[in-house]
Amino acid sequence: MISIQTTPALPASGPARRYAHLALLAVVITVALPVRAQVTQAYDRPPPGINMARAATNSITSGSARAATLRSYGAVNGLELNAHFTQGGPARASWDFPINANLANLAAVQLKLYCPRPALARQFNVYIKAGETWYSAAFAPAGKGTWEEIVIPKTRFVPEGAADSWQHCSFIRLAAWQGSSGQLAIHLADLHFLPANVNAALLRSSGKNLKESYRYARHFGEALYQIGILPAVLEEPDCAGTAIRPFAMSILAYPPAASPAQNSALIYALKRGSKLCAFHTLSPILATEMELPAGKFTTASATGLALGGVIPSPTQLPEARPFRQQSTAFLAVQQLPPQLQVAAWWADSNGRTTSWPAIIECPKGFWMTHVYLNQDPGPGAMTIAAMLAQHTPELFQKAAKFLYYQTRQLYLDAAPSSQQASQRLLNDAAAAYKKGQFSTAIDLARQCQDALANASGGNADGAVTRAPRRDEIRAVWSRRPDGLPGRSWEDTAAILAKGRFNAVFPNVASAYSTAYPSALVSQSSRGDALADAISACRRHRLAIHAWVSCLGVEDASDNTLQTLKRQGRLQQNDAGATRNWLCPTQVANRDLLLSIVTELAGRYALDGVQFDLIRYPETNSCFCPSCRKSFETYLRRPVSSWPAAVQSSGSDRRAWETFRQDVINALVADLAKAARTARPGIAVSAAVYPDQASAKTMVGQNWHLWLNKGWVDFICPMNYRASTALFAGDLDRQTHLLGNGDKIIAGIGVSSERLELSELQRQIAAARAANARGYILFELTPREAYDLIPKLSP
Incomplete structure (x- = not known):
């Protein structure tokens, strides 16, 4: 029970909308609310x-x-x-x-x-x-x-x-x-x-895998919210058995992070009639209670498959829909006891149903044999909802009601021109709800929201949309060095070219591995993925810029990290704890990065090379012995109180901030020189924090200086924003600082922010309105390749 007062409900009558009246230099601002239907x-x-x-x-x-x-x-x-x-x-x-x-x-x-x-x-x-x-x-x-x-x-x-x-x-x-x-x-x-609008709870775990638990729980929260479902969300400290028991259905997004106490609480609830929807590896006691097989951890490649999605059984899950999910591994189950039913099957990358169960129904709930990745939000959410609906009556009705009121409020808050473009869809959603066609009502409400967004214009302030520059760069970052999952680089390049993209930045090198045969570090994959990418990109007239991860090594293997730690080459925080980032003051680290860039640029006919993670991870790094020694050399005197003297209120704080910037500046200059020496004419760029002031003080990135010195030819600021207004604000500050947008390729967080097509189009329009040189999408995944890129306007 929340012991705070509620605000009184507003009357549903009144003028349809009254605009805010803003007078320059006026003391009083009059702002009136539109009709309420929230x-x-x-x-x-x-x-x-x-x-x-x-x-x-x-x-x-x-x-x-x-x-x-x-x-x-x-x-x-x-x-x-x-x-x-x-x-x-x-x-x-x-x-x-x-x-x-x-x-x-x-x-x-x-x-x-x-x-x-x-x-x-x-x-x-x-x-x-x-x-x-x-x-x-x-x-x-x-x-x-x-x-x-x-x-x-x-x-x-x-x-x-x-x-x-x-x-x-x-x-x-x-x-x-x-x-x-x-x-x-x-x-x-x-x-x-x-409060929750359905009788279901989403559980978060806070053990050693807190980060993964919260990430996968967010996948569920975002997917379900998109179709009007808001489950209760329980932190692990609030997950007593008596707290879980009242919910008809619980969701455990990442069981490996669950503590013994949380598992015990779930078993308490299950024994008393509550149901569970679980994903990935279950603890033995939880699997036993649900009468589920353990499954054998299996990589998709070991089965000879590239998993592409999940195909539900219409008899087991009537409202579910096939959804895309490119899992690289899963828990293989072959023989099921009679009390278990397959509710959905894994599909391969061509959409063919395999013999591997993806979702299994048992008397106490459901189990999916991998984590839910939210790569296909709408259909994926409908499948999750179908599982919950088996034990939570009226779920689709309540979801449709919530989504309708949300959409109607968006409609009432919109400009008249936007209302005209979406009124029919809103009326159709209301009619479908009245007829009890709740899934249809959800679909129509979502279409209405898209129509409202599309009709609202290309940018935040209503400025006229600018036509693309003749030299516009339209690019994507590809985290995978071998292109789209289950597809060749030929297929990947063809999809990008057909979508009018003209550049790709594949992640092909780091301080611990490369996507090509290297004499310096281990290879991350078989063959030569970079050579394949270059060949395909040439045929489809795509420029290719090699994405190099410089100092961050968090994704390296445990053996590699342990070796680097023993060698003292990793960064340290103020407490002396190791950070999985290479220290940039150490000669061995700098020499390795220089050698990798020289090898990469010298061997391959690249159009460009981009430096990523060329920064510190945060303000609280690095305080290793090498950094102290280098800083004292920089000051030409010893530092008596370490690291207190360089922290927020320390006497040497400002000098420390400048020193950190100089360390990164020197690394950028040296890497750029190495690339251009190995391949004259190669374009050099960097992925950077969007705000220059905070980038300098927090992570040591003075990208304004890098451009002025000519060390980099352009920057890709990571303007990852959920709204066009904030995205356009970032660009406005960047272009104001640089004088124009000629050296900016604006990073758009289409994947990280889960942008819908209409919002992506608005952010592209905002980049053009700022006269940026181009834009680059983070990142290329199947959702971007199949659902968004083919639908983008030129």
């Missing part, structure tokens, strides 16, 4: 939220934030939050609101806000203090000059430290990080804590 109306009773009057009185500000002001927005009271960002001032503005809440079963946080100039901030966050731990989630206002409703599933919240119980939450914080100087205003009309 997701809170999908619940039988108003969800709990913060009391705005109390929040205004008790709020605590920090950084560039000004005191919260209670404002009247139509029929409700809300908060006006102002921040004054200045050059050299505090980088963050935050507002803390005391609460006294049990959010153990929280599903999502819902905000209703209006932010007229979101591009002034480079990032927005919501924080919740649960126990002694702050949990953080980013959000992104669209910035289209209207009110907007933002729903943040709990699966997006990650702890800044050890996971803790959400039974005692004491603060909620809104924060904005400075992007540009100016007056930022956020008008907040609602802040609600949404």
Whole structure:
């Protein structure tokens, strides 16, 4: 039970919409709310939220934030939050609101806000203090000059430290990080804590595999939210058996991370009638309780297959749909006892059903023989929903209701021209819901959301879309050195060329392995993937830039990492703990990278070479003996207090920041020289942090200097944003700093941010509006290759 007051429900009548009236230099801003039809109306009773009057009185500000002001927005009271960002001032503005809440079963946080100039901030966050731990989630206002409703599933919240119980939450914080100087205003009309809209719980584990557990749980949260399902999300400290038991169905996204206590709690719930939907390797006691076979860990290649997807059984899962999932391994099960049924089969890369079960149904729930990757969000979510629906009545009805109200609010908040393009779809969704055709209603509501997004225009501020430059670079990063899973480089290059792309950046070299025969480090694959890529790209007129991972070695094998650690070549934090990054002050590391770049550029007819991870991992690195010695040489004197003297309040802090930049600068200059010496005329580039100021102080990247010195020909800033407004804000700051966009190929986080086609198109349009040299997608996966790239407009 959440012991905080609820905000009163707003009347559903009133004018269809009234625009915010903003007067230059005016003291008072009048902002009126549009008609209300938000997701809170999908619940039988108003969800709990913060009391705005109390929040205004008790709020605590920090950084560039000004005191919260209670404002009247139509029929409700809300908060006006102002921040004054200045050059050299505090980088963050935050507002803390005391609460006294049990959010153990929280599903999502819902905000209703209006932010007229979101591009002034480079990032927005919501924080919740649960126990002694702050949990953080980013959000992104669209910035289209209207009110907007933002729903943040709990699966997006990650702890800044050890996971803790959400039974005692004491603060909620809104924060904005400075992007540009100016007056930022956020008008907040609602802040609600949404309970689950279905009788299901998604469990997160916080053991040694916390990172994986949270990642796979987020896959589920994002997929289910897309079709209107918000399960309760339980942290491991809140997963007592009595807490799980009331839910008809639980989801365990990554069982290897579950602790013995969490497994015991699940068994307690299962014995008392609750069901479980589990993925990947189960603990022996959990597998025994569910009467499931262990399965044998098997790589797809060992079976002679390239797994391409999952094909559900229509009799076992009537509402499920085939979905794409290129798993490289799975738990092979061949013979099933009679109490088990195959609910879905693995398919190969050509879509043919294999003999390997992908999803198995048992009396106590379901088990999928690999993790869920969320590579095909819509169909994948419908299959998960079909599994949950077997034990949670009315699931599709409640999902359709939630999605309808969310879509209707988007419709009411949109401009009249956008409404005209989507009204029929919204009406059809309502009609399908009334007829009980809930899956159809979900599909139509999602189509309506896409239509609204497409009709809203190409960029955040309504500027006229610019035609592509004649020399525009349209590129993708390919993490896989051998192209798309189960496809040759010939197939991969043909798909890119048909989609009007003209460059590819495959990840082919690092300090521990290469995708080609090397005399310096081990080879990551058979044959010569780079030679295959070059040959295919030449035939399809694609430029090829070799992606080189420089200092980061986190993905290296345990044996390699242990060897590097014994040799003292890895970075250390201030406590002396090893970081899996090469220390850039050590001669052996620098010489290895120089040799790799020389070998790579000298042997292969590349168009370019790109340096990635050419930075420190964060501010708290590196403090190894080599760095101390190098810094003392730089200062020409010893440092008595190490590392305190170079930390945030230390006497040598500024010199330390400059030193770190100089170390990375020298490495960039040397690597660029090596590449151009080995292959004159080769293009040299770098993947960089988007904000120059924070990139310099946090990770030692002074990419502005790299361009001015001519060490790199262009940069690919990683502008990975969920909204066009923030993406365009990044580009605006970058082009302003450089004078133009001629040396910027804007990185778009289509994969990392799970961008839909309409949002991807808007961000491409924003890159063109900024007159950037081009754009590059992170990253090339089957979803991008098959669902998005073929549909992109020229």
